[in-house]
Amino acid sequence: MVGLLGVPPQVLFGQVLLGLINGSFYAILSLGLAVIFGILNVINFAHGAQYMMGAFCAWLVLNYLGVGYWWALLIAPIVVGASGILLERVFLRRVYKLDHLYGLLLTFGLTLLIEGAFRQAYGVSGQPYRIPDELQGGQNLGFMFLPNYRAWVVVAALSVCIAVWLVIEKTRLGAYLRAGTENPALVQAFGINVPVMVTLTYGFGAALAAFAGVLAAPIYQVSALMGSNLVVIVFAVVVIGGMGSIIGAVITGVGLGVIEGLTKVFYPEASSTVIFVIMAIALLIKPAGLFGKAA
């Protein structure tokens, strides 16, 4: 089978797969960011740190408690989600009435604290985390070799994204969230405890980030800085997709991951900047984002 433009098919499809995997992470992280921004109006810079904490939680429970990957997928989001709830109650709710910038600065500061603490304890070189036995190995598809674990990552991440979208768009709880995003005072006047709903939503966003972190642990090294490498790109994804749009976050995340992957094949020099170039173009054409509503 002839590749594209002289690029052998294994390389092409390998990079597309890599792009899909990265895209799935971008999607699930930008989904969390979009949900948090929608309801809290806060740009959660700590999202990368919460992703990192999820990965570290998986590593810690494996190395100190002997608890494996599948339990970690449940435990890490709960632990990090709880920490998110604490963070919201103690710090975040004080900046709601202020400009967006204060939320960004506050969560940025918290990120520095959290990453600093982990860096102090574990250094910057990553800790390895073994792919669970059930997902070792891969399938030979003819035009490429598909590692099982990587296929699982894409399926798990996208399933979670779809599930979250379904809850937000199709359920009563989702209706409360959407209404609360639009007019929180009125929703509260109807009898819903909006501050509690906001706190739980932030916790859920953090839990989503942690879930992505556990998925990432066997692929990337579990290190204190794994979040900060990712979060700037995720911001670009959210900006391009539209700050409050769930669908925008997912489609843009996956799409940009694939584009980044393809760029690595055909023009590797541009691969680290292509997303930002797209962001600049998107902002010029549609400032509210591709799927966004004008603010």
Next chain:
Amino acid sequence: MALTEALADRPAPRGVAQPLLEVRDLHAFYGESHILHGMAFDVGAGEVVTLLGRNGAGKTTTIKAMLGMVGRRTGTVRFEGRDILGLPSHRVARLGIAYCPEERGIFSSLTVEENLLLPPVVKAGGMPVADIYKLFPNLVERKRSQGTKLSGGEQQMLAIGRILRTGARLLLLDEPTEGLAPVIVEQIGRIVAHLKEAGFTILLVEQNFRFASTVADRHYVVENGRVIDVIPRADLEASIDKLHRYLGV
């Protein structure tokens, strides 16, 4: 002021139960602005009572102060005999007070049906959804439309309809006829009359006193954040000139 003092000292008329809603000496502030200067009025169970006044008189602020949606407030608001002024909004709603805001407050990110089902049930005995659809048949075929795609009149119907499901017995309607065609205004008038027959208690905020006169038992004229006159239904004809002056129409 003499009138509000008179209201404050007035004992409940003999043979009449304690009013469902009692407001005394209500002051409210938006930041530094002193908006309400001692609002005082009563609403008896089953009555329809209006707060009449020009733009900026403080009518909406009164409603919002009762619901805990305003910053600083002092005074007394008693609902079913208990003090509610310090409570957060969601607790006030849970006592059985429902709010239909001035701008209608239809959510654009929800469908008509989602809007209708949004306010949670706070007491038993709310109107079943089927009955609400019977009362407002326009809403049935627009169930899955985006809430804000409805016309102004339909949005007003939706705003009223959704609070009937909650079981709340005190309804706060803020300018329900604002900006609506006369035909729709008439329809709303019939609905308010129907709700009164069904035993709801309604506090209506209005600038349009012709509409108010068709439905209300008593009118409180509000100016500069205080009640300056009380006009029972029976005296309305005789007070038309006075009202013209108050409302600047």
